[in-house]
Amino acid sequence: MLKVQNIDVYYGKIHAIKDISFEVKKGEVVTLIGANGAGKTTILKTLSKVLKPSSGSIFLKGEDIKNVAPHKMIEMGMAHAPEGRRIFAQMTVLENLEMGAFIRKENKSEFDKDMESIFARFPRLKERRKQIAGTLSGGEQQMLAIGRALMSRPEILLMDEPSMGLAPILVDEIFKIIEDINKAGTTILLVEQNANRALQIANRAYVLETGKIVADGDAKELLNKDEIKKAYLGG
Numbered sequence: 001m002l003k004v005q006n007i008d009v010y011y012g013k014i015h016a017i018k019d020i021s022f023e024v025k026k027g028e029v030v031t032l033i034g035a036n037g038a039g040k041t042t043i044l045k046t047l048s049k050v051l052k053p054s055s056g057s058i059f060l061k062g063e064d065i066k067n068v069a070p071h072k073m074i075e076m077g078m079a080h081a082p083e084g085r086r087i088f089a090q091m092t093v094l095e096n097l098e099m100g101a102f103i104r105k106e107n108k109s110e111f112d113k114d115m116e117s118i119f120a121r122f123p124r125l126k127e128r129r130k131q132i133a134g135t136l137s138g139g140e141q142q143m144l145a146i147g148r149a150l151m152s153r154p155e156i157l158l159m160d161e162p163s164m165g166l167a168p169i170l171v172d173e174i175f176k177i178i179e180d181i182n183k184a185g186t187t188i189l190l191v192e193q194n195a196n197r198a199l200q201i202a203n204r205a206y207v208l209e210t211g212k213i214v215a216d217g218d219a220k221e222l223l224n225k226d227e228i229k230k231a232y233l234g235g
């Protein structure tokens with residue numbers, strides 16, 4: 001589904017991503033874990049073409065995305081639920097979801113069907129569909145960001161710290177939803193500081209430290225590794 005080969009990304013002189021390679025296979029949940037500033041968001045922004053790698057290649061479904069325009073990434077099947085729940089704050093919940101579907105050209109009944117399935121997943125959004133998105137609670141905004149990304153019917157969904165800032169009960173709910181989305185057929189690349197929870201739902205993981213991958217492997221195996229426990233799982 002996604003193959004990243006030896007990419008480097010700079011912010012001016014800051015070498016944020018250093019020769020990173022990884023892949024996400026169709027149907028997998030893969031997680032990138034790492035502390036603040038490790039480069040997780042930078043990688044997702046590079047995948048969705050907000051940032052340009054100075055070297056290396058990225059392939060989506062076998063196609064090199066180097067010359068693909070950023071807005072075409074959604075048409076190619078990649079959606080990004082960005083960090084900090086970047087919803088359209090001045091628009092209603094419904095309008096935000098419509099924006100997520102703007103690339104789709106099929107008839108209204110298909111669109112309504114997807115809207116209903118998103119409302120079934122997030123009943124709170126249905127109750128609040130006419131509410132201005134900026135007035136939603138943090139957890140509701142996170143759900144809206146995920147719902148909006150799903151409206152483009154992505155084959156692969158990039159999620160940047162979906163559990164950030166949420167109360168424990170909502171964290172449980174978000175991780176359950178991520179599992180459900182994956183079971184329904186969407187491949188997921190999940191970026192998280194909550195390494196424990198991310199590793200529990202992921203198939204495979206890559207551990208990022210100051211722009212480099214320092215470990216990778218089966219998620220359940222990493223959960224039981226002493227070095228990983230010490231550094232990322234609080235003991």
Ligand SMILES: Nc1ncnc2c1ncn2[C@@H]1O[C@H](COP(=O)(O)OP(=O)(O)OP(=O)(O)O)[C@@H](O)[C@H]1O
Pocket residue numbers: 011014016034035036037038039040041042043083193
């Ligand atoms: N626009 C920018 N200009 C300069 N440096 C930046 C910029 N954005 C990020 N960086 C730096 O690049 C590094 C990686 O940042 P990034 O946002 O990718 O980290 P992260 O792993 O997502 O962290 P967090 O968990 O805190 O979100 C950090 O050192 C950060 O300060």
Ligand SMILES: [Mg+2]
Pocket residue numbers: 040041042083160
């Ligand atoms: Mg980040």
